[in-house]
Amino acid sequence: MHQRQALAYLGPSSSYSHQAALEYFNRHDYIFEAQGTIQDIFTGVQSGSASLGVVPFENSTNGSVVFSLDLFADRERTYRDIHICGETYLNVHHNLLGFASTGVSSDASPGGSGDATPTNGPRSNERQAAHGKPVTKPLASLSHIRRLYSHPQAFGQCEAFLSRYLNRVERQEVSSTSKAAELVAQDKTNSSAAIASKVAAEIHGLDTLARGIEDREDNTTRFLVIRKGEETAEPVAADEVDSRERRANYKTMVTFTIEDGVPGSLTDALMVFREHDLNLTGINSRPSRLTPWNYVFFLEFEGSRLSDPSGRVNSALEALGKVAKTWRWLGSWKAAKVTSD
Ligand SMILES: O=C(O)C(=O)Cc1ccccc1
Numbered sequence: 028m029h030q031r032q033a034l035a036y037l038g039p040s041s042s043y044s045h046q047a048a049l050e051y052f053n054r055h056d057y058i059f060e061a062q063g064t065i066q067d068i069f070t071g072v073q074s075g076s077a078s079l080g081v082v083p084f085e086n087s088t089n090g091s092v093v094f095s096l097d098l099f100a101d102r103e104r105t106y107r108d109i110h111i112c113g114e115t116y117l118n119v120h121h122n123l124l125g126f127a128s129t130g131v132s133s134d135a136s137p138g139g140s141g142d143a144t145p146t147n148g149p150r151s152n153e154r155q156a157a158h159g160k161p162v163t164k165p166l167a168s169l170s171h172i173r174r175l176y177s178h179p180q181a182f183g184q185c186e187a188f189l190s191r192y193l194n195r196v197e198r199q200e201v202s203s204t205s206k207a208a209e210l211v212a213q214d215k216t217n218s219s220a221a222i223a224s225k226v227a228a229e230i231h232g233l234d235t236l237a238r239g240i241e242d243r244e245d246n247t248t249r250f251l252v253i254r255k256g257e258e259t260a261e262p263v264a265a266d267e268v269d270s271r272e273r274r275a276n277y278k279t280m281v282t283f284t285i286e287d288g289v290p291g292s293l294t295d296a297l298m299v300f301r302e303h304d305l306n307l308t309g310i311n312s313r314p315s316r317l318t319p320w321n322y323v324f325f326l327e328f329e330g331s332r333l334s335d336p337s338g339r340v341n342s343a344l345e346a347l348g349k350v351a352k353t354w355r356w357l358g359s360w361k362a363a364k365v366t367s368d
Contacts, residue, residue: 033058035068035077041227042205043119047250048081051115064202065094072253073106080253086119087247089183091311095251099357100282100313100323111280111358113252118368120246121185123193123237124208124228125220128171155243156187162244165192165237169220172196172236176207177222180248185222188240193220208233245367252360261334269337271306277331278308278362279340282323283347283354284315295350296324303343305330331359 034052037044038061048059060077062068071077083092098106156162169192179200182189189198201207207221212231220236221227228235285292300307309327314320330340340359347354 031056031058032078033060033071033076035060035062035071035080037065037068037081037083037203038062039203039205039209041208041224041230042203043117043224043248044081044083044203044250045205046224046226047083047115047117047248050117051081051113051250051252052079065092066098069098069106069109069253072255073109075255078254079112081115081250082253083180084114084249084251085309086180086184086249087245088241088243089180092180093313096311096313096325099280099325100315101355102316102323108255109253110255110257110356111251111360112254112258113360114278114363115250115252116363116365117248117250118246118366119184119241119248120225120239120244121181121204121222121241122225122228122235123165123169123188123220123240124223124231124233125172125211125236126217127167127234127236128217155245159187159190161188161191161240162242163188163237163239167234167236169193169236171218172220173216174199174219175222176201176210176219178202178204178207181207181222184242184246185240187242188237192237196220205230247365247367253358257358258333261331263334263336267336269335269339271304271329273336274305274330274340276362277329277334277359278327279330279332279359280309280325280327280357281344281347281354282325282357283351284321284323285350286352287318287321292350293324296347297326299343299346299350300326300328303339303346305339305343329362332356333359 034057036048065082068080072080082095084095085091174197176199181204204223205227208223208227208231211219211221306329311325312322315323332340335341
């Protein structure tokens, strides 16, 4: 019988990372191991204690997950063997979870959560928060809520609802939405709430105080799958034709740094991709932490270093190596289809 390998995700269970991992991998093929932080996932994969890791990378409403970017920037060369080998998209619908207050309902108490008006009505037909107007209303009074726990990304995806209904409530950032739900379930005062998933409500026995509180219904998070070492290059048939359509089935990510204060050095790096007819799909940067205002740049583009019939991707990377100060290939993988529910 073959030994199942470990797969590390941001826990505790019922986090969005857990749900993304369960959608991407068969639960029977791996031992799913919850980690406390995204850094723990990188450390586990680099050390070999986990074969694969699933990390949140960016959100369609709130942008990059900077914790993940900083780990991929790998300034200290701690995660030198980590490569990206896959991606998956998850539609993220947040709920406000806690304990419904018994007794009085709609009470706009001073210093509390204000003017929550409970409603059992359906979610509005509007598809997204227009001019900061929330798309949904609370299902129960929120006036007893004094503290709100969640992952920083979740706060950023629910701004319209939070500023309307929980404006003066203290926010506490925690490592994941499922950790937030766990903390709320343990709070004997019943005065805290979490932004987390429907699955987290079920697991922790929490009431749903509001449903679908994300600013946009199309709120989607992209997760990347990481592994240690490189995958072997796919054999390419001699008559295989390279084309934009073929390259669009793959993605590649690189990081690079440029010479400080040299006009045109960033343009030169980007021009490499234009000259090789490679479609850029993403650009990011994080401080290099070497000197102020110096950056590690991230580029994503269509095409694969591992399945490259014309050699175009490999030739572009070689050219990048000539214009960049430093650079690193972070991986090539099969692009996922963007789904919506
Ligand atoms: O906190 C979680 O559940 C995560 O997996 C990170 C996250 C947070 C908010 C949206 C998507 C992913």
